[in-house]
Amino acid sequence: MKDWLGVDLKHVWHPYTQMKEALRLRPVLIARAKGIKLYDAKGNFYYDTISSWWCNVHGHNHPRIKAAIKKQVDLLEHVLFAGFTHKPAIELSSKLIALTKNKFNRVFFSDNGSTSVEVALKMSFQYWQNIGRKRKAKFVSLDHGYHGDTIGTMSVSGLDLFNAVFSPLLFAAYKVPSPYCYRCPMKKERSTCVIDCIKPLERLLQEKHAEICALIIEPLVLGAAGMIIYPQEYLEKAAALAKKYKIHLILDEVAVGFGRTGKMFAYEHTPGIKADFLCLSKGITSGYLPLAVTLTTEEIFRAFYGDYEKRKTFFHGHTYTANPVSCSAGLASLSIFKEEKTLPKARKLMPFFHRELEKFRDLDLVGDVRYIGFIGAIELVKDKKTKQGFGLKRRLGLEVYKRGLKEHLVLRPLGDIIYLFLPLCTSQAEIKDILTRTYSVIKSLS
Ligand SMILES: Cc1ncc(COP(=O)(O)O)c(C=O)c1O
The missing domain is CATH 3.40.640.10 (Type I PLP-dependent aspartate aminotransferase-like (Major domain))
Structure with a gap:
């Protein structure tokens, strides 16, 4: 099989990416997608929890689009x-x-x-x-x-x-x-x-x-x-x-x-x-x-x-x-x-998403939990009282990204803030599964 990643790393310059780091943490070669799941060339799935940079709404591979x-x-x-x-x-x-x-x-x-x-x-x-x-x-x-x-x-x-x-x-x-x-x-x-x-x-x-x-x-x-x-x-x-x-x-x-x-x-x-x-x-x-x-x-x-x-x-x-x-x-x-009544359906699930997010407050590293609609954010801090963050050097976001992939999640924290930006077609079972996996990623950090 052709070494696609090798060719990628030789010729492609990815956005928001330190390409030196990409040599170690190689990009994931995505071959196809369906609903809210991306599949790599080996068939592993990843939940597209950030809607492929906040743009996917109705899921991937929608027949009507x-x-x-x-x-x-x-x-x-x-x-x-x-x-x-x-x-x-x-x-x-x-x-x-x-x-x-x-x-x-x-x-x-x-x-x-x-x-x-x-x-x-x-x-x-x-x-x-x-x-x-x-x-x-x-x-x-x-x-x-x-x-x-x-x-x-x-x-x-x-x-x-x-x-x-x-x-x-x-x-x-x-x-x-x-x-x-x-x-x-x-x-x-x-x-x-x-x-x-x-x-x-x-x-x-x-x-x-x-x-x-x-x-x-x-x-x-x-x-x-x-x-x-x-x-x-x-x-x-x-x-x-x-x-x-x-x-x-x-x-x-x-x-x-x-x-x-x-x-x-x-x-x-x-x-x-x-x-x-x-x-x-x-x-x-x-x-x-x-x-x-x-x-x-x-x-x-x-x-x-x-x-x-x-x-x-x-x-x-x-x-x-x-x-x-x-x-x-x-x-x-x-x-x-x-x-498909996308919005009324999603709106019904939003309180569930918010309730599940509230459970993250108990975790040691979680300073703030915030949400609106299908957007949720969890701000990680070193110290809950002083709200001191981890800072650039610690690269906590990178750690979360790596652990996220192992849990089949696309998590790309913004600094110390882990967020979810779910496609509107996400089902209740998927929300539950995504949040359970996200919870264990954060728990594993402490
Ligand atoms: C609020 C807002 N405005 C503008 C942009 C820029 O959009 P684009 O990346 O498509 O240029 C973004 C991208 O994230 C955004 O979040």
Whole structure:
């Protein structure tokens, strides 16, 4: 048999991977997948507990998505999207707009989460330029936010490990403390706090709103920072401040969109919220093909609309914008949501998932347990009282990853935070099995 891994290690450069380490801890050669299980070349299975980087929704190898993809490939695999259009994109646009209950009414396509955010940043910036408010040119974001790996999205993200080396390349953006309740920036207890952590944002907007174009935020879950789940009141207050000080609100639902939190979109937990941009990707095709969208309002759109010579056009686009096959996968995914009643079924299982997660609190190394929908996180600490973490050197996450594989789990901790980001099709028996295995991985560490 050909030494596929040998060839991989000779030629492939994997993302977020120290390739020297990959020589020892070789990548797992996945040959096929079904439901929430991945199978390696030898037939061993692994639970895809993190939805293949948070994108799989309905499970792998779903017959309806496969059929939609095959059908579309026979008709039209790709066409440029400037001057040309096609039914899958048109239909997907109107379905997405309907899902937002017309809160948004324009859809701009791209092909990954970072570009969907980059588009929102550029649109917000250009909106203010187009209407003559040239001073409004800065962004505000949370210090634990994560919005992608391009220069623009890194500029509004806050994770040092990922992007510190690039700091000379990044544009200046305001950062405010995150509502990280377990490690409260205001040193308050959740039971008695009144969302005091909103104050820095309030002060900043009061002082600087004339030079700020937008606030960008991940609704309810700061994903890459370690599935930091924060109170919906924070989001409500942040949105109200954006409105009061007339800056745009960009909701980055690249990770949490499409049912992860128990609602189709996480912002629906705060029904009154009004935003100017909604960024979606990952779950949009249920993880079958790359696709992303930036939804916006008619008001934003109007500021770009006019005679060509006025130079208001949004000059941005990617080669694979609105790829028809990806759009067909997106449409198939939405029809599964409807016909298989994906969300109501998953919602019924969510309390069970949460109850089972609560049991982790008793373990010695577990400092915090948090969850929303089918997202759960377990923060490991050296000392429960001081909440001291293990730090980079200890490489606890790597240890968990290795032990996870032995337990047939794909666990990729974010630092000391073990998390689960389950496909919405996960059954009760699978939840139980995954959590039992995760429990023994954590227990084995102490
Ligand atoms: C909230 C959020 N925004 C943007 C991105 C970037 O998406 P992509 O990796 O597809 O560029 C991610 C990726 O994890 C994310 O979680």
